[in-house]
Amino acid sequence: MDELTIAMPKGRIFGEALALFRQTNLTIPEEFSEDSRKLTISLPHIGLSFFLVKPIDVPTYVEYGVADLGVVGKDVLLEEDRDVYELLDLKISPCRLSVAGKPDWLVPLYPRVATKYPRIAKNYFKKQGQQVEVIRLSGSIELAPIVGLADRIVDIVSTGRTLEENGLVELEVIGSITSRLIANRASYRMKAERITSLCDQLQQVIKEGARV
Amino acid sequence: MTVLRGFEKPTGFHDLPPQLVRKKRRIEDRVRMVFENWGYEEVLTPALEFAETVGKASAISEQKMFKCIDRQGNTLVLRPDLTAPIARMTASVLKNEPLPLRLSYHASVFRAQENEAGRNAEFYQSGVELIGNASSTADAEVIALAVEALQNCQIDSFQLAIGHEALLDGLLRECIRNESSIQKxxxxxxxxxxxxxxxxxxxxDINYQAKKELLYLFQLRSCKEQLTSVRKLSETTQVLKAADQLEEVWRQLEVYGIDHYCVLDFGLIGRIGYYTGVYFEGYSSSLGFPLLSGGRYDSLLTCFHRNLPATGFALDVNRMMEVSQLECEKRERFVICYTDHLYEKAIKKAVALRKQGKVVVLDQISKPSETSKETILSDSHVIWIV
Known part of the structure; x- marks a missing residue:
């Protein structure tokens, strides 16, 4: 049986993704959780091994083929633009990718947008026919309009509470985001049988309404 | 811009030290032998081509091409592939040659890349073009040739996925009328x-059953099963004709005895826009990237006013180097250490040994007790003439 290696994202998505995998008929031991400091776990009895990486890096590991599969948010997939198969919408960790700003926002002379997603932001505003300068930040994006670094931000919004607490409002929705199962191009061929069967199992769980 | 350091190279370009060149040679030699055995003759085309003609025909995206300007002000491109230059050649120098043409090449192609490991801006391709034969026999021939090339380079486990541009197009058109939806x-x-x-x-806005059927067809399954389902579900001539072609190709692959290396995938589609029929990609289990791709491109030659069907493929030699199990041939090697006044004897000995096909290095030493770099480093036979 081919062994499958799966790159899992640390943080927000991890718990939900693991819960999903647990609901298939694969037996994943209880001690495998994010708090364990181990970055890799091998489960030879079910022919799976997992490793934990930063979410933004998941598509890279999969494209290079060191992981056969990966779980990753659509936001990261859009931003990274890697050559991988997008196999399954896992329908977990739903949120929106949005443009936000202060409630009294008006188009300034030189619009500036702060974001963790420079590629998505550039493409989006280009499509809107707006010329904006994009500033890349790696965290605390909501701060940018408050301190005057940028007039708007592009970021993921789930409940909207963080925006609200910082006095910002959602101005436009770029798209809705869920987590996806992705596959390496060669693994998709060479391990087709295993990947298809795992996909079918996950699909079944998703259809029945996963408990996450 | 930081100051360039002496060792830096443009993004995506690499030096090949001797051991890598040996490996590259070994693979190219093997591939060349296979291509020759099948009657494909090697051609060379210029490194620079006009952006207007070959550049436009090549279908590699504009921003990936390296460009420069000649003295007449024409924009030139470093060849981004070999298929378009060979098409140009077919329409000019080889215009009067009898068809079909079986041509091969071993050359580097140039595509600008983002700065990242594993993405070469210059990479080596070995490939073939079979021009002037529209039959399934030609499609099967190039696929079988690709398999033999991989086998000859000792790539242990690999697979070719085969799709069909016209079949996919026909299947979509059968249930979707809207052109933009098909494109999407x-x-x-x-x-x-x-x-x-x-x-x-x-x-x-199509019925659920049609959606189901489409999705069913795009799942990977055995060839026979898939072709049978297509015939059952489809009635347009475009689809049935393509299915016939695939079946014919498959029958021939069975005769070659290589069908177990191949799978059909109706959802497989080439990123380069010029493919018109059978399209295929090859993968190995020890590399995350494809080793080869190719297929039928029946309309490319019309860019050069020659309306000829054609098919072919290109192997990515850099990736083959990563996965090939081929060991480099070791030749018997001699080092002749000699002191200055005995040079005549040393040279004669070297000439004699080289005539026997041995590798001989002449190493002059200043006194008999000296150890030379050659004797310390290599596993050569040492002959002392002191």
Missing amino acids: LKEQLSQRNMVGFWEALQEL
């Missing part, structure tokens, strides 16, 4: 976005 679905497939493909399909 194809785009999702070429980006390998199955989720996007399914979503786009859901949005369409």
Whole structure:
């Protein structure tokens, strides 16, 4: 049986993704959780091994083929633009990718947008026919309009509470985001049988309404 | 811009030290032998071509091409592939040659890349073009040739996925009337976005059964099963004709005895836009990237006013180097250490040994007790003439 290696994202998505995998008929031991400091776990009895990486890096590991599969948010997939198969919408960790700003926002002379997603932001505003300068930040994006670094931000919004607490409002929705199962191009061929069967199992769980 | 250091090279370009060149040579030699055995003759084309003609025909995206300007002000491109230059050649120098033409090449191609490991701006391709034969026999021939080339380079486990541009197009057209929807679905497939493909399909105003059938067809299964389902579900001539072609190709692959290396994938679509029929990609289990791709491109030659069907493929030699099990041949090697006044004897000995096909290095030493670099480093036979 081919062994499958799966790159899992640390943080927000991890718990939900693991819960999903647990609901298939694969037996994943209880001690495998994010708090364990181990970055890799091998489960030879079910022919799976997992490793934990930063979410933004998941598509890279999969494209290079060191992981056969990966779980990753659509936001990261859009931003990274890697050559991988997008196999399954896992329908977990739903949120929106949005443009936000202060409630009294008006188009300034030189619009500036702060974001963790420079590629998505550039493409989006280009499509809107707006010329904006994009500033890349790696965290605390909501701060940018408050301190005057940028007039708007592009970021993921789930409940909207963080925006609200910082006095910002959602101005436009770029798209809705869920987590996806992705596959390496060669693994998709060479391990087709295993990947298809795992996909079918996950699909079944998703259809029945996963408990996450 | 930081100051360039002496050792730096442009992004994506590499030096090959002797051990890598040995490996590259070894692979190219093996591939060349296979190509020759099948009657494919090697050609060379210029490194620079006009952007207007070959550049436009090549279908590699504009921003990936390296450009420069000649003294007449024409924009030139460093060849981004060999298929377009060979098409140009076919329409000019080889215009009067009898058809079909079987041509091969071993050359580097140039595509600008983002700065990242594993993405070469200059990479080596070995490939073939079979021009002037529209039959399934030609399609089967190039696929079989690709398999033999991989086998000869000792790539241990590999697979070729085979799709068909016209079959995919026909299947979509059968249930979708709207041109932009068809393009959108194809785009999702070429980006390998199955989720996007399914979503786009859901949005369409076609009946549930048709959607189900389409999705069913795009699952990977055995060849026979898939072709049977296509025949059952489809009635347009475009689809049935393509299915006939695939079946014919498959029958021939069985005769070659290589069908177990191949799978059909109706959702497979080339990222380069000029493919018109059978399209295929080859993968190995020890590398995350494809080793080869190719297929039928029946309309490319019309860019050069020659209306000829053609098919072919290109192997990515850099990636073959990563996965090939080929060991480099070791030749018997001699080092002749001699002191200055005995040079005549040393040279004569070297000439004699080289005539026998041995590798001989002449190493002059200043006194008999000296150890030379050659004797310390290599596993050569040492002959002392002191």
